[in-house]
Amino acid sequence: MRIMLSNNSSTLSIPEHGLPQNVILSELETKLENDFGYASGKILSSMCTSPHRFARQVHQKYIEKNLGDPSLFPASAKLEQETVTMLGSLLSNPSALGSIVSGGTEANIIALWAARNCSKIEHGQVIVPISAHYSFDKACDLLNLKLIKVNLNKNFQMDVKAAKRALTPKTVAIVGVAGTTGLGVVDSIGELSNLALENDLYLHVDAAFGGFVLPFLGNLGYAPLDFDFKLSGVCSITVDPHKMGLAPVHAGGILFRDSKFTESISMNVPYLSEGQQKQSTLLGTRSGASAVTVWALLKHLGRVGYQKIVKSCLELTWTLANEIQQINDLQLVTKPTMNVVGVKSDTVDVNVVFQQLKKRGWGISLFEGYLRIVIMPHTKLEHIKNLLEDLQEILHSIKSEK
Numbered sequence: 001m002r003i004m005l006s007n008n009s010s011t012l013s014i015p016e017h018g019l020p021q022n023v024i025l026s027e028l029e030t031k032l033e034n035d036f037g038y039a040s041g042k043i044l045s046s047m048c049t050s051p052h053r054f055a056r057q058v059h060q061k062y063i064e065k066n067l068g069d070p071s072l073f074p075a076s077a078k079l080e081q082e083t084v085t086m087l088g089s090l091l092s093n094p095s096a097l098g099s100i101v102s103g104g105t106e107a108n109i110i111a112l113w114a115a116r117n118c119s120k121i122e123h124g125q126v127i128v129p130i131s132a133h134y135s136f137d138k139a140c141d142l143l144n145l146k147l148i149k150v151n152l153n154k155n156f157q158m159d160v161k162a163a164k165r166a167l168t169p170k171t172v173a174i175v176g177v178a179g180t181t182g183l184g185v186v187d188s189i190g191e192l193s194n195l196a197l198e199n200d201l202y203l204h205v206d207a208a209f210g211g212f213v214l215p216f217l218g219n220l221g222y223a224p225l226d227f228d229f230k231l232s233g234v235c236s237i238t239v240d241p242h243k244m245g246l247a248p249v250h251a252g253g254i255l256f257r258d259s260k261f262t263e264s265i266s267m268n269v270p271y272l273s274e275g276q277q278k279q280s281t282l283l284g285t286r287s288g289a290s291a292v293t294v295w296a297l298l299k300h301l302g303r304v305g306y307q308k309i310v311k312s313c314l315e316l317t318w319t320l321a322n323e324i325q326q327i328n329d330l331q332l333v334t335k336p337t338m339n340v341v342g343v344k345s346d347t348v349d350v351n352v353v354f355q356q357l358k359k360r361g362w363g364i365s366l367f368e369g370y371l372r373i374v375i376m377p378h379t380k381l382e383h384i385k386n387l388l389e390d391l392q393e394i395l396h397s398i399k400s401e402k
């Protein structure tokens with residue numbers, strides 16, 4: 001992306017005397033014009049969405065809360081733990097422990113931090129599928145762990161046999177993904193759980209995206225998938241309220257099966273709370289508004305509310321997937337498991353299709369060999385129809401140029 005910087009340095013300096021708010025607001029309006037907005041319906045590349053109206057209200061009201069200092073905000077800290085308990089109950093373990101963190105990246109780093117500290121192995125190795133989010137590359141780099149990436153099977157899931165072959169005495173953790181970034185695929189977490197138990201290894205499940213989708217599949221008539229604490233080998237789960245949870249950025253979640261994992265990363269804060277304070281997050285000062293907002297949203301929407309949101313995203317996903325299958329030049333990479341659709345082509349170059357879509361103002365992601373379309377709560381049927389029309393026109397123009 002090209003970032004435009006004004007040459008006029010005076011516009012970039014702090015003004016000597018402050019400007020009126022209305023002047024600044026109108027300048028912001030102009031300066032931010034080039035950003036996408038969820039309401040336009042053009043964003044199909046994001047796993048975040050427009051925060052729920054109630055979430056905006058709660059977030060603004062409690063903006064000053066700081067979970068970095070529970071001696072000042074003990075009630076917010078208690079609500080954070082209640083939020084973790086509610087998320088734990090969504091993921092089959094109401095006694096889960098953990099934190100509301102800044103997002104999936106921090107959650108994944110914290111998980112591997114715990115895995116590393118719980119093992120006594122020096123320079124340990126972590127096994128992930130090649131479909132894992134790049135936050136694991138960051139985590140391993142930071143934690144001095146070696147990342148071992150294993151291939152996928154024909155269903156785009158981690159090849160469990162390959163994972164087994166990759167085990168060494170240095171292995172400290174296995175990571176399974178429940179809703180991959182590219183295709184929304186869920187690894188065979190049941191098999192990974194067995195593998196972890198057999199080898200006494202830490203298993204982390206990255207359900208940053210899937211954690212708010214998969215628990216509802218069965219009730220909605222889709223094939224249910226086991227991925228959470230129900231499986232006894234699962235030690236920790238990433239689940240992000242700022243993705244399908246409709247919370248504002250930042251709101252990620254890291255949940256642990258039991259206290260030995262949280263204790264392994266717990267740091268004492270000697271000068272706050274008379275030395276009684278412990279932290280097991282990367283951040284010190286951190287948003288209490290985020291945790292309070294997730295608490296409020298879970299209470300307001302309830303399971304039924306979230307299920308309705310998932311239902312409508314999945315229905316739209318299938319509308320899109322079925323239409324794609326009717327288009328001669330396009331194919332699905334795989335049948336969608338969740339609200340993510342991968343689109344490829346045997347006949348036209350998807351890079352060209354991507355460039356054309358971009359020109360028409362669509363926010364779509366280009367993965368190696370396919371386009372990723374994420375159907376989030378801000379996406380409506382008319383947006384899908386517009387996309388399909390544009391796709392047809394683009395394909396027509398590409399073919400007529402040949």
Ligand code: 0PR
Nearest residue numbers: 045046047048103104105133180181206208209
């Ligand atoms: N784990 C998985 C499975 C993810 O898909 C992501 C991000 C993460 C972890 C990391 O989460 P944070 O970004 O909260 O740290 N998935 C999205 C993606 O890479 C993130 C995203 C969101 C990207 C909105 C673009 C965007 O507009 O596609």
